Every structure is written in C-alpha cells, then in structure tokens.
Amino acid sequence: MSSNTVLEVENLSVDITVPAGTLHAVTDLSLTVDKGETLCIVGESGCGKSITSLAIMNLLPGKATKTANKLSLEGTDLLSISEKEFANLRGDRIGMIFQDPMTSLNPVFRIGDQLEEVYIEHGKGGRKEARERAEFLLEKVGIVAPRERLSQYPHQLSGGLRQRMMIAMTLMCDPTLIIADEPTTALDVTMQAQTLNLLRSLQKEFNAGLILITHDLGVVARMADRVMVMYAGRAVETGTAVEVFDQPNHPYTQGLINCIPVPGRNEPGSKLGSIRGIVPALVGDLDGCMFRNRCDFVSDDCRGGDIELKEISPGRAYRCLLNPEESARNLTAESAA
C-alpha cells in the first residue's frame, strides 16, 4: 500500500439473517481508496453497494454480520476497535452523505445546530469555532447568506440546498474519507450536475478519498477515477474509468454500457438496450457465476465452482471465465448487432 492510501478493504463479506436463511449481501469484496481519489461503486439495486458502505461505517443493521481480512483507515485497524471508538471516527475521519436530503436532516433542529453538533461532539472546538467553521463551509458549498441559512430549519430549504448542507456537514471535521451513497438520485437533473461538480471540487480541495455509490453510469463517467462494478454482492469488474468504459470485459458491464442510449448509435424509435432476466436471490449456498442466467456467453463451466476475480493488470480485474480477447470480440459483435 502507498502512503496515500486512505481506505483498504480486503475480502469483506456481509451476511444477513433472513427468515429463509442466510442472505449473502456482499461476498469477498476488496477495494482501496487513495487520498483525493474517487472510486465509483456502480451496480443495480440490491447488488450490495449500500451494504458495503454501511459495513465500512460499522452501521450495519443488527441482523447483518460482517467478516473481512482487513479493514483499515489510514493505518487504523477498523476490525479491532470497539463500536465506541468507531463512533469517534464516524463524522470525524469518515463522513457520509446519504441519498435523500429531504429526510436525512432532522426536521426539528436548526441546520446550524446539526452542523455544529458534529464539530463539538468530536472535540474540535467550542460553539463559537463550530459556528465559524459552519459558516466557512456553507460558503464553500456555494450558499449565499450562510448566517441566515444556519438558523433555518430543514423544511425551509429546497432539496438541492439540503444536499449542500449535508456535504458541508460531512466536511465539518475535515474527513479523510467521504462516502456518498447515491447523493444525487433524489435531486432533479440540473441540481445533480451542480452537486456532483461541487462534491468533486471540494473532495480535491480537502484531499479526501471519495467512495461514490451510484447506479448511474453517467455519474460514473463524470466523477470516477476508478470504477468497481458490483453484481449480486461481488465485484465483477474493476479498473480506471477509461479502461472500464473503453474496454469492458465482463458481460454484465458490457450490458450496462450497452443500455445507455447514445445519439447516433440508437436510431430514433428503436428499442433501447436491456439485460434480460432478473437478479438472482442471494439466499443459501451460492455457486458459480451469479450472472450466468442473464449472460449471452454462458457455458457449462459457469454453473459451478468458484469464479475468481482475474487481475489483468494492477487494479484492473474482472470476474468471468472468458479471456479478454473473447470478451472484446463479444463486445464488437454486440454493438454491431
């Protein structure tokens, strides 16, 4: 690991006890995030991307258990510390931004109280310093008249403003890692772009690592330094944004990219791309490739055994039995079709 590494996760698995048995929400997931770097975790609903973030934050619901070989934040071993020590890290060294800004702020407290609370609780300073820090950050997130905004309540602000408040709140203690779970999904399109730009520039300015969770490949293209595509609780493809978009190796990634309508490629009135079938249930013993029932290139070998994440260059890997040449051929065939 380089000295720049903020977060290291090795072989993270999360199991959830459900009435039908054990649900393997996340299986054998490894990732790293560097300072100032953006890792996008992309996948569809239920692929385990949010659970991954909650596992890193130690905020999993009671019915979920996590195991990992390594979980470390700037050298702090997150697996060996108590929940109390973990709580001291949350909001301080790891900040989290949630999906719905309309419900993520407490309706009965002033915005200012909610921002300053993090600062004071983590012993960064008193009420006065907290207020100054809050005003400073509100200016940073582009809010005019921060003083007035701080004395308002969440319901008096629009969704876009609230999400900026959430971003400011996350930055109160100058975290080294920011996890943003679908931060723009609940916003309208113009606000989405603004919020993403803001997040990106602030993350660079504060030199924090950013894990951005999304289902939107457009967001990935705009934001990501590196990408991890998740399917059924596993990483199925990792690489830099350029690599993954230019040369997707996993049939699932290829399918996802193929679903994006592109002016010129998609004739007006023609059907958009889709991936047939549905996500498999993750309860019980899981074997073979999770994508096999939806894959156009499935073979008998895909039905059993452990399919490993194949590393083709440092940081570039995919979980498929096809070799890179085969998948590249499939890609050209598919886009020609």
Add this chain to the structure above:
Amino acid sequence: MVKFLIHRLYISVLVAITVSVIAFALLRLSGDLAAELAGEDASEEEITVVAKQYGLDRPMYIQYFDWAGNALQGDLGRSLFTNEPVAEMIFERIGVTLKLAFYSIVIGLVMAIPLGVLAAVKPNTWIDRMSLGLAVFGQAIPNFFFALLLILVFGVQLRWLPISGNDTLAHFIMPAFTLGMGVMPQFMRLTRTGMLDVLGSDFIRTARAKGLNPMRVLFKHALRNAILPIVSLMAVVLGFLLGGTVILESIFALNGVGFLAFESITRQDFPVVQSIVFLLSLAYIILTLLSDLINAQLDPRIRLG
C-alpha cells in the same frame, strides 16, 4: 408564531362558546328542571312557582345569556342544595383534583417513557414483552379494583400509607399511582410506536453516521420527534383525569371536583353540575391549546410551515 397563536386562540374561544351552549342546553333537555326540583308530588301551580323562582319560565336563550353574563364575571350561581356560591364550592375542591391529576400523569409518564423507549430500542425482546405485559395489566385492571388492592396491601396489611383524606402528600400516593397505572399504557405504546418509527428514519442514520453518542441520538434526535403525539395525548389524558376521577375520589375520600360532581348529580343540583361540565370542557380546551403551543415550539414545521 404570533399568527399561529392568534389563530389557535380564536378557535379556542369559538369552541368554548359552543361548549357552554351545549352544556347549558343538555341539562335543560334532560327533563323539566322545575318539575324535578319541585318534587314528585308537586302540583302544576307548585312547579310554576319553582320555575318562576329560578327563572326557568323565561325563554331558553335569555336564561343562557343571563347565565353566561354572570359566568363571565365569575358568578356561577348558587347551589340549590347548600346555597353556597358554586364558584366557591368548585374553587375549594379544584386543588385536590388538580394535584391528583398532576401526580397521576407524572407517575404515568415516568413509567411510560423510559419503558416505551427501551421497548423500541430492543423490539421483540424480553424487555419489550415485559412492558407490553405491564401495559395490558394497566389497561385491563379496573381502577377501583386496583385501588382496593393497594388499600388492602399498603393501607391495611402493611399500614404504610393513609387510605382516606387529602391532607398530606402521602394521601395522594395510592390514588395517583392507581390513576398513573391506568394512563401509563397509552403513553407507553405511543412512545414505543413513535420511537420505532423515528429510529428507522434517515435522519437517525445520519446522526449515527455523524458519530454522535448513542444516548444523544436516542434522547435528543429521536425522542424530540417521537414526543409530539405524546404531548397531544397528555392534554386529553389530563382532561380525563380532571373529570374522570369520581370513583377514585370516592374510594379514597378525596374531596375533589369529581366527588362534588357525583354528589350534585344525585342531588339534582343543576347549577353545580352545569358549571362543572362547563369548567371541565374549558379545561380541555385550554389543555389542547397548550399542547398545540408546546408542539409548535417543539416542531418548527407546525410553527413556520
């Protein structure tokens, strides 16, 4: 906030007027008051005399304005039975009733809120089931029976507590505990439901993600949101406690308003009954107004929305 206050006050006054009309009319619609006052064997002439004496022969709206006009000046008429001013009779006794209601609701809340919070934090565990059991017990056991049990154990057997009268604080322990036990279940269930609801919300997840102390998350961020319906229920329960303690006041010989109402009904002392009904309704209205104001103070969405 001022606009909100004026609006609520305006509604409260309208409701108070409506209630006074109803309280006044109900009593007169329940039968011929003059005939009842004159007695079973009274002749037509005697009834007419009685009606004239008490002004019952006048049109009803005149009687109402007469009564309401006096009431506004603090004159609620005189008791037909003792000839004392009604206002004085009630004023002498209201202290006991207020004390009992206050102690009862405090005892109820002190039991209900911690239990409700605990039950919500650990749903479907033994502590949740235990508090549910206690709630069922409190709701199912009749007040008078529970009071008699307490008297038997703590008054008669152990001789720890006085069983009748209202002279000292000790006299209020058993009646207040009985009533507190009776009102506890609704508060506890409401706390539990409210907290369960709030604890699942996004802003609680945010509070946890901020690394706040769990107690701060629970009692500041969660309870502040869950307490709103409890404040509203408090107004209703206090109103009930002010008027609905007749049986307990009789059992423990507490000389309160409930006991007076009970006596006056049996004696057909209509000025007293009418005044008590009206004053209790007024208390309900004021309590509701207060709970609305407290809720507005607690929830900016009501105040500013």
